[in-house]
Amino acid sequence: MARKKETAARKTRAQTRKGRKTERVKRAGGAKKVRTSAAGVKTSTRTRKKGEATSAIGAKRPAGRKRAKGRQAGGEKPGWRDIPRGGLIVKAGNAETYETGSWRTKAPAIDFDRCTNCLFCWIWCPDGAIQVKDGKVVGIDLFHCKGCGICAHECPKEAIAMVDERRTTHVA
Amino acid sequence: MSHRGRRTGSGARVLRAPAPAKGTIVKALRGADAVAEAMRQVNPGVVAAYPITPQTDVVERFSEFVADGEVGTEFVTVESEHSAMSACIGAAAAGCRVMTATSANGLALMWEMLYIAASYRAPIVMAVANRALSGPINIHCDHSDSMGARDSGWIQIYSSTVEEVYDNVIQAVRIGESKDVRLPVMVMFDGFIISHLLERVRVLPDKKVQSFIGPPRPVYSLLDIDHPLTYGPLDLFDYYFEHKRQQVDAMEYAEKAITDVGKEYGQVSGRLYGYYEAHELDDAEVAVVALGSTASTIKGLIPEIRDERIKGGLLKVRLFRPFPTRDVVRRLSATKAVAVLDRSASFGADGGPLYLEVSNALGRAGAKTKVTNYIYGLGGRDISHEHIMRVYQDLTRMARGRLKPGTRYLGVRE
Amino acid sequence: MANLKELATREELLTGGHRLCAGCAASIIVRQILLSSKYPLVVSSATGCLEVATTIYPYTAWKTAWIHSAFENVAATISGVEAAYTYQRRTGTLDQEFRFIAFAGDGGTYDIGIQALSGALERGHQFLYVCYDNQAYMNTGIQRSSATPAGAWTTTCPPGKQSRGKRQYRKNLTEVVAAHRIPYAAQASPSHWKDLVTKIEKALEVEGPAFMNIIAPCPRGWRHETDETIEIARLAVESRFWPLFEVEEGRWRLNYRPRRPIPVVDWLRRQGRFKHLFTEGCESMLDEIQARVDREWEDLVSRCAADKERAAGGESRTGEGGAEQ
Structure with missing residues (x-):
């Protein structure tokens, strides 16, 4: 319980860290730069490449319309002529490219020897972050996992532990 | 609009009207009947409407057309005007041609949804029987209802005779659905003064109306299984302004569409319309x-x-x-x-x-x-x-x- | 009904990368529902946590067609979509069969959206309405709704020198909906996923409107840890605060009877929003809450028993369904 309280407190602190230009997130794959806009919307270098903003939206310009000069250079947001009208999002499920893993303070680590593949962790994951293949748990999608800990809490075999990121082993 | 003397003109700037369409029938109709008649001829996919004086006669007449199978419309008899406009938005987003009608307090109850309809670029056509927006409550004509909605992003057309209401409703379908416009259109007619006034209306043959409006041409549809759409996301300070700017642009395109449609309608009906x-x-x-x-x-x-x-x-x-x-x-x-x-x-x-x-x-x-x-x-x-x-x-x-x-x-x- | 192995082979229609809080029950519920459908879906959401967090422009977490228009009107919006669908199917311009699901929180359902919901149910559209009931206006920062249980803290019914949290008992909305005599209405919990999935499968097959009221613990608003979401939902069921039942063609049926029901205080105690009730002088309030839960449970059980008896007189029906996970 004490551990959980500490986690919650750290999380609150993390959530209030808005407006910083950069922050470093340590992860299994090494350090990664995350840009944070003034609004606190994170644009990780992994999710957003140059010019990709357009494709994420699925921008389509009405025929015969010229794109304003200098728009979209260097990942700038597109202008009004270059986005679908009506506020529509035409790329279904493109939130997949948005990283929520950076919210996490602790990550689930699976002990595959204990796992019986009951899939309770999978059905109760709010972020669909438990990776299942052929009916077996194969890993955790740390790009999206927010570290809520439901999987660890509910695992009937205690095969999942919430651990410090640096010691996490996972299959991505 | 029909009488063009030497000293009259219009936005279309055409001085001589072409001959009226063959098969035109002259009917004595009240304004509300004329709206319902135009709706019957348009035969939209979905109508969601709620009765309110003095618009009531529109929904009553239209209900009779539904009851007699004279239209193929899915008629959604909603429980409020708010739901009427909400259902219209849903139906338009699902690719249907959509129409409705209201007045005063009904229009006010739709308020929130008016802006949303325009923002979603849903070419809904709505006849508004102008009535004072209370209070104290009053059922008679003034323009306080539609004037309040002037910044909601809808195209607003005012009619001054029964025949004009009829003509405007038909043209509104084409105007709203025009490429690069895609905006909802309100057709105003004075409550009681026009809605309940019996006048001579030269009703076009059904086929002429159908060929004039053509089939609905939705750009997007929620029912397009290959392209699942997200309509109405949370749009914050980083994109909202761009979407509003697009609406300004759409109104600029509407100017041309209104002129073009008015001229073309003149060719079909013999009645020219401009600004x-x-x-x-x-x-x-x-x-x-x-x-x-x-x-x-x-x-x-x-x-x-x-x-x-x-x-x-x-x-x-x-x-x-x-x-x-x-x-x-x-x-x-x-x-x-x-x-x-x-x-x-x-x-x-x-x-x-x-x-x-x-x-x-x-x-x-x-x-x-x-x-x-x-x-x-x-x-x-x-x-x-x-x-x-x-x-x-x-x-x-x-x-x-x-x-x-x-x-x-x-x-x-x- | 589909088991977990089978469900896991289906495509996830709500992707990761949505921005609901860690441990949010709403996304668990939505995942379970979307996985239960064999049909292509059009989903409509009322304004609320689910809507804002899953579709922050230019991102959408939905792989289904999805529409949001406002807060109080999701039932009306989906009515319009369904009417357009019916028209296109009738006129032969659409071959594909679809199902329609509306999602709203308790604010959008119990309170501001009840008129549109009632209207759509009465008109008999073919759709499933799902209320993810997190028992307060969470999206705006935890304000009381008519679904907030008596005694709970919210920012608009805070305990104080003259207050012990919310004074009123919650509205029993599932009963209100059942009174519309729609083909299917049920109550479920994400903790009892098997029961939930079975109910969704049923709800998507009936002809006409279906309604599901699903308890959705909210770590932020209920003041519990993020990993306890499912456990808190389970305790709500085990304490009989949130019974699992269904009303099929007007027949009430209890789906799960806790073998050893726990006292409601065991559920309340786990949530920070009730912590003021565990101070001196609040004992009578806890007793009252328990008495209310007991009475509602007895009402439900006798109603279900009466319907079972009546059904036994006619066609034979299966008994209470097991909903253990």
Whole structure:
């Protein structure tokens, strides 16, 4: 319980860290730069490449319309002529490219020897972050996992532990 | 719109109307019946509507068409106007041609959804039987309902005769669905004064209407299984402004669409439509600007005004959104004094909504024309022959510097 | 019904990368529902946590067609979509069969959206309405709704010198909906996923409107840890605060009877929003809450028993369904 309280407190602190230009997130794959806009919307270098903003939206310009000069250079947001009208999002499920893993303070680590593949962790994951293949748990999608800990809490075999990121082993 | 004399003109600037379509039938219809008749001929995929006086007759007539199988429409008899507009938005997003009708408090209950319909670029057509927006509650005509919605992003067309309502409803379908426009359209007709007035209407053959409007051409549909869409996301400060800018652009495209559709409708029906209708303006020294049924009344009085040796003209504004600013300047800047008649008040403002538009247009163009405002007819108060004569007489005094412009009230007891 | 192995082979229609809080029950519920459908879906959401967090422009977490228009009107919006669908199917311009699901929180359902919901149910559109009931206006920061249980803290019914949290008992909305005599209405919990999935499968097959009221613990608003979401939902069921039942063609049926029901205080105690009730002088309030839960449970059980008896007189029906996970 004490551990959980500490986690919650750290999380609150993390959530209030808005407006910083950069922050470093340590992860299994090494350090990664995350840009944070003034609004606190994170644009990780992994999710957003140059010019990709357009494709994420699925921008389509009405025929015969010229794109304003200098728009979209260097990942700038597109202008009004270059986005679908009506506020529509035409790329279904493109939130997949948005990283929520950076919210996490602790990550689930699976002990595959204990796992019986009951899939309770999978059905109760709010972020669909438990990776299942052929009916077996194969890993955790740390790009999206927010570290809520439901999987660890509910695992009937205690095969999942919430651990410090640096010691996490996972299959991505 | 049908009588084109030497001294009349329109936004379409075509002076001679083509011959009426073959198979046209002349019917005696009330305004509400004319709307329902146009809706029957359009035969939209979905109608979601709720009854309210004086629009009720529209939904009643349309219900009969549904009951008799004269339309193929899915008629959603909603439990409120808010739900009416919500269902219309859902149906339009799912690729259907959608229509509805309302009045006053019903329009007010839709308020939130009006903005959303326009933002989603849903080309819904809605007939609005103008009625005073209470309170205390009143069921008669004024324009306080639709004037309040003037910034909601809808195209707004005002009709001044029963035949015009019929024509406007049909044209609204094409205007709203035009490429690069894709906006909802409100067709206004004065409650009771037009909605319950029996007039001669030259009804086009069903087939003509169908071929004029063509099949619905949705750009996107929620029912497109290969391209799942997200309609109405959370749109924050980083994109919202761009989406609003697109709506401004759509209104600019609407200007052309309205002119084109008006001309094409003229070819089909023999009745030409533009942004406005001008009567005796070419040599006019003074002019009146009005909307709706009052414009028709004034039109009928112009020969009398001319007999009084007043060089008076009339500018009947058909479109309020987009507003024909350029046309107003072109047609009125040569006059000495203009009176703008408003059937709604804008409390605390410098005058009624139509006045503000006209005076802004002329002022920005640097015209020397004096512009004055009359508020009239609130809650269905009659505007009489004498009132109109008084306005023209005031204008001649104003033109000679003997009366100052300002906001005056016609027909209110002091 | 589909088991977990089978469900896991289906495509996830709500992707990761949505921005609901860690441990949010709403996304668990939505995942379970979307996985239960064999049909292509059009989803409509009322304004609320689910809507804002899953579709922050230019991102959408939905792989289904999705529409949001406002807060109080999701039932009306989906009515319009369904009417357009019916028209297109009738006129032969659409071959594909679809199902329609509306999601709203308790604010959008119990309170501001009840008129549109009632209207759509009465009109009989073919759709499933799902209320994810997190028992307060969470999206705006935890304000009381008519679904907030008595005694709970919210920012608009805070305990104080003269207050012990919310004074009123919650509205029993599932009963209100059942009174519309729609083909299917049920109550479920994400903790009892098997029961939930079975109910969704049923709800998507009935002809006409279906309604599901699903308890959705909210770590932020209920003041519990993020990993306890499912456990708190389970305790709500085990304490009989949130019974699992269904009303099929007007027949009430209890789906799960806790073998050893826990006292409601065991559920309340786990949530920070009730912590003021565990101070001196609040004992009578806890007793009252328990008495209310007991009475509602007895009402439900006797109603279900009466319907079972009546059904036994006619066609034979299966008994209470097991909903253990």
